[in-house]
Amino acid sequence: MNNKVPRGNLKSILKKKKPHLRLATNTDVLVHLSLLLFLHRLAEESRAKAFESRSSTIKPDHVLKVAKGVLRRARG
Amino acid sequence: MNSPDEDVSVRTLLKAVMSTEPDQTPVRVTRRQTKLESGHSKRRSARLQRLDIGLMSPSLALRSKQKQKILQSGIKSPQPGRTKRTSKGNKPLICPGVLGNQEDLDEFTPRGLLRKIILTQPDSSLVIPNRPVRDDDHEQASSPGASRPSTETFNVDLPDLSTGNITAFVKGISRKRPKKKISVTVFEKDMEAMPLQVAENQQQEPTESISVLSAGTASFSSFNLSLKTPVEEEDPKNHGLRRRAPKRKAISIEDFEEGVQNYLHKKMAGLEKSCVDPQKVLCETPGMEKFTLGLSAALPPDLTGIAFNNTELFEPPFFKSPNLAGRNTPAVHTASLHSITGADSIEEEEEEGVRRPSEVGMEREKEEGEGVRQPSEVWMEVEEKEVDEKVDVADGQEEGEEKVDDTEEDKEPETDREVTHEKNENQTEAEEEEEEQQQEVVIDDNEDEEVAEEREVGEEEERESVLGEPENMETEHTERTAVRSQIEVKEMDVDSMHRGKEYSGIFTGNRGDLVKVFESPAASRQIDRQPESAVHIFQHAEQRRASQTGGPTYSVNDPTNTTSLNQMQFTPVVEPSTPFAPEASESGRSSAPGTPRESERLSSPPSGGAPAQETPQTSAGGALGAEEEEEEDEEDEASDGAESVELSLKTPAFLRTKKSAETPASSLSTPVFLKGKVTSKSLPSAEKAKKPQQKKNKVVKADKATGLPKSLVTSVFSHFAKTTVSRDTYPILQQCLDKYFDRLSDDLEAYARHAKRKTIELADVELLLRRQGFVSDKMPLKVLIERHLPMEYRKLLIPVATSGNRVIPKM
Numbered sequence: 001m002n003n004k005v006p007r008g009n010l011k012s013i014l015k016k017k018k019p020h021l022r023l024a025t026n027t028d029v030l031v032h033l034s035l036l037l038f039l040h041r042l043a044e045e046s047r048a049k050a051f052e053s054r055s056s057t058i059k060p061d062h063v064l065k066v067a068k069g070v071l072r073r074a075r076g
Numbered sequence: 077m078n079s080p081d082e083d084v085s086v087r088t089l090l091k092a093v094m095s096t097e098p099d100q101t102p103v104r105v106t107r108r109q110t111k112l113e114s115g116h117s118k119r120r121s122a123r124l125q126r127l128d129i130g131l132m133s134p135s136l137a138l139r140s141k142q143k144q145k146i147l148q149s150g151i152k153s154p155q156p157g158r159t160k161r162t163s164k165g166n167k168p169l170i171c172p173g174v175l176g177n178q179e180d181l182d183e184f185t186p187r188g189l190l191r192k193i194i195l196t197q198p199d200s201s202l203v204i205p206n207r208p209v210r211d212d213d214h215e216q217a218s219s220p221g222a223s224r225p226s227t228e229t230f231n232v233d234l235p236d237l238s239t240g241n242i243t244a245f246v247k248g249i250s251r252k253r254p255k256k257k258i259s260v261t262v263f264e265k266d267m268e269a270m271p272l273q274v275a276e277n278q279q280q281e282p283t284e285s286i287s288v289l290s291a292g293t294a295s296f297s298s299f300n301l302s303l304k305t306p307v308e309e310e311d312p313k314n315h316g317l318r319r320r321a322p323k324r325k326a327i328s329i330e331d332f333e334e335g336v337q338n339y340l341h342k343k344m345a346g347l348e349k350s351c352v353d354p355q356k357v358l359c360e361t362p363g364m365e366k367f368t369l370g371l372s373a374a375l376p377p378d379l380t381g382i383a384f385n386n387t388e389l390f391e392p393p394f395f396k397s398p399n400l401a402g403r404n405t406p407a408v409h410t411a412s413l414h415s416i417t418g419a420d421s422i423e424e425e426e427e428e429g430v431r432r433p434s435e436v437g438m439e440r441e442k443e444e445g446e447g448v449r450q451p452s453e454v455w456m457e458v459e460e461k462e463v464d465e466k467v468d469v470a471d472g473q474e475e476g477e478e479k480v481d482d483t484e485e486d487k488e489p490e491t492d493r494e495v496t497h498e499k500n501e502n503q504t505e506a507e508e509e510e511e512e513q514q515q516e517v518v519i520d521d522n523e524d525e526e527v528a529e530e531r532e533v534g535e536e537e538e539r540e541s542v543l544g545e546p547e548n549m550e551t552e553h554t555e556r557t558a559v560r561s562q563i564e565v566k567e568m569d570v571d572s573m574h575r576g577k578e579y580s581g582i583f584t585g586n587r588g589d590l591v592k593v594f595e596s597p598a599a600s601r602q603i604d605r606q607p608e609s610a611v612h613i614f615q616h617a618e619q620r621r622a623s624q625t626g627g628p629t630y631s632v633n634d635p636t637n638t639t640s641l642n643q644m645q646f647t648p649v650v651e652p653s654t655p656f657a658p659e660a661s662e663s664g665r666s667s668a669p670g671t672p673r674e675s676e677r678l679s680s681p682p683s684g685g686a687p688a689q690e691t692p693q694t695s696a697g698g699a700l701g702a703e704e705e706e707e708e709d710e711e712d713e714a715s716d717g718a719e720s721v722e723l724s725l726k727t728p729a730f731l732r733t734k735k736s737a738e739t740p741a742s743s744l745s746t747p748v749f750l751k752g753k754v755t756s757k758s759l760p761s762a763e764k765a766k767k768p769q770q771k772k773n774k775v776v777k778a779d780k781a782t783g784l785p786k787s788l789v790t791s792v793f794s795h796f797a798k799t800t801v802s803r804d805t806y807p808i809l810q811q812c813l814d815k816y817f818d819r820l821s822d823d824l825e826a827y828a829r830h831a832k833r834k835t836i837e838l839a840d841v842e843l844l845l846r847r848q849g850f851v852s853d854k855m856p857l858k859v860l861i862e863r864h865l866p867m868e869y870r871k872l873l874i875p876v877a878t879s880g881n882r883v884i885p886k887m
Contacts, residue, residue: 003866009784014836017821021828022835029869030841031820035784036792036864037850038816042809043796050799058797060804067812074848075819 005032042070087194094187784813820844838873 010028014021043058045066050058789809794801827840845851851860861873875883 003868005866005869006784006788013784013817014821014824017818018825020834021821021825024835024837026869026872027836027838027841029865029873030838030845031824033860033864034820034841034845034848034850035813035816037845037848037860039789039792039809039813040796040864042812043793043798046805047797047799057800057802058805059802060808063805063808063812067808071812071815071819074816074850075823 005029007032010035038070038074041074042066045070086190086197090187090190090194093190786810789813823847 005028007028010031011023014023014028014031042063046058046063049062049066050056053062786806790801790806793805793809823844824836824840827843828834828836831837831840842851842857845857845860851857858874861870865873871884877883
């Protein structure tokens, strides 16, 4: 398990996308939290999808099929 | 005299013991006396006893006197306790007839007990030796017993006997039931004799003696094998001695069944007497009901209910007409192609685009051939031409065909409509709204007949063209271009309203090519997203035109188009069309600059009604880039210029590839099996486009396209997934994350801007989480923080109050 949030990474990403925006302190941690939650949801859905097709491993097509729905749900 | 068999009996042993006993008793038992004699000796007169007393010690003399007194009292009382065996305690049994003598004093001593045993048990012995052997032993035993008076105690004396007797004796004394070896007849004889002995034994008081007796009897009975249990005869009298549970009778099955039946009979009798009979008929016995469960061979089990149950987990997906499938493939293909901006695919797109205009051209040609050139037709052609020239080939096709679609034609159009519906759903709901609005407008128009004919023709041509070969398209296209030139010349003034309506009608038509419908809203949306789509579309148009007509017109159009696009403003439908109508009418060339604008406007009306263009645009872009559009439109209109154009070229392509991969994959309305088909077909094309794009991205952005370290992503995902995750999923994960980041950043920006700030605050992120649904009233933020984040960050985020009125972190 990782014990470090990639704060530098997150900050750089946000900067690249929105250079004109600034980030307050510790906001990237919360952003990371949202990222984790999103991945969690994605993983759950794709796992369910994989089980649906009776395979114990998660294949890329499972993730694909699920991704759009999860993205849509997780839009602000 | 005792029988010689009992030489080694208890009596003899006890005699020996008593004889060997030292001068402890005033009474001396002479060895000469046999059992009977001993009995007799007990009946010695008091006179004789007194004689013996004289030789004893003073203590013994006292004892003897006491005995005498007792005896005298006993003599006076006529045999009171002879028959009575009182178990009340250790009452002295005064049996002058039996005991009588000084020996009564020895009652409570082991010696006395043993004496009683000897007296009362002539025929039994604890020993289990062979009888003939016993005789010898008896003689031997008696002689040593007689000859060897020892001063040893009673207990020790027993083992002094001959070894042979000892073992035998020990065996006999053992509590265990000895094995039964001896014949039945002898046993039975003894059994008969037993009750006599038992009766005699009853006279003796102590239970211990009786227990010994019983043991003795048991030992005796052990000689014989028999099903009888002789000892049991004593059971009713000696309940306390029994150590084993009372034996149970072996129950026979017949008795059991009888009992059960009786029980049931009673029951049934209690309830209903009539029921018994049918039960009997059905079952073997009423008692056996429990075992047969009410079933019998007479009635076979009813399996029909089981057989006809529908065990399917879900109903098979309902799929529509096969035309749909047939339609889908080319449409998907074209759609994917059109959506993809790969260089390789452009040519294909061109071809496809060629098809479309060719189809439309065919329409027009036929129209012209028919010689029915009405303003509407011309206008249609013009419109179509314009559309072709302008933004998207598909638009024109859509216009042409959707016009046709306005009216009836429910056969194949339905299929097309369905497919187009699917496509629409893929894209956005807003587009449907747009189409609805347009439909309303269209209905007002009444150019049905000819239009319908044209549309029909157009449709047929479409179909043919869709299924046709590119070669035909090229030829058609060349023809069409000729037609176009004609049309250009013949351009006529058209009502702006009319045109607008027509255009709206065109776009509302649910029929027509899938691609067209797909492209029109796509085109419209693309147009709305100024830099991305416009440039892209123009590139398409340029290339297509260049390949076909070598169009200087188009080259002229390009700069104008771009500029016009960039300057595109969203105005009501009516207005733009009117000013541009005359422009269009002027000349082909002049119309060119106007046409792109018109196309924009025209596309924009389809994208949104006059009043609410922005909202539909936003809604149109809702799927994946809505916020981008909004923000871009609102903020970046001016600034976009070349930069955004370039950037958008890359990102949208990338996005579009992802979108294309997703949209066909996750259409809600398509049945599952079609979904699979669609995904499979769209994926290869999407992936083809992705690869060049990804390579570019990789080269340019150098691992920062994804941003997050791959290891982190993989670890987190696999942790959340809890099952094995194949490696191939990670690229897709990266893409998903990219997209998510885009959205996230846009959202945060919007929130900050709404608060009129330029920095993203924690509140913004919290709002984002709440809007995303991760945080709710049921799931507070802090819980999530504590769940998912490492400790250090929790401290940062959650204020903790410490002593001294300190709060960490500082708020």
